[in-house]
Amino acid sequence: MVPENTEQQLLVEYEIPEDESVSMAAIHAVSSLMECEPWELIPLYETIDPDMLDELCESRQNGSVKFVYSDFHITVEGGEYLLLRPADHNRK
Template sequence: MSSTASHVKYTSSEDELMSQTVINAVSEVIGCDPIELDPLYEYIDPDALDSVFGSPSSIAEDQDDIYLEFAYMTYRVTVTTDYVHVYSQDED
């Protein structure tokens, strides 16, 4: 897999689980089909991720500041209630 971009900011849709949004964002950065990625569960619990962030429509206003960062493959992934930002581990 070769990287086509060094980072992407990906907005989740109302009907998409946050775990799927992460997978879609990373596959966009790499430029591959999501099925080619390492399983997300090897890096973070997808059910816990979905549970924390829920669907965008179910998140209360006081939860706007939820923020999570983790490593996935060779990328750093930042998740908020509004978006997923994927950076190459080389970037700072």
């Protein structure tokens, strides 16, 4: 993960490993940022259907998918990267 901290933004980029689904990558990225174990987070399915997320990201290789999970705005870029920004962070 690569954090970028400036006065105007806090953004973390997480590269999704080839052998990991987008849904699992979201869980792992958020748990890493929150410094907790994945099972300590609210279940992803309470926010978004993990199977639908994985299928949608596979079918939209050139697009992006956005959702909020466990206090983070998450953008999936091309099924290869997650961009995470704290949900309470005001963008300018």
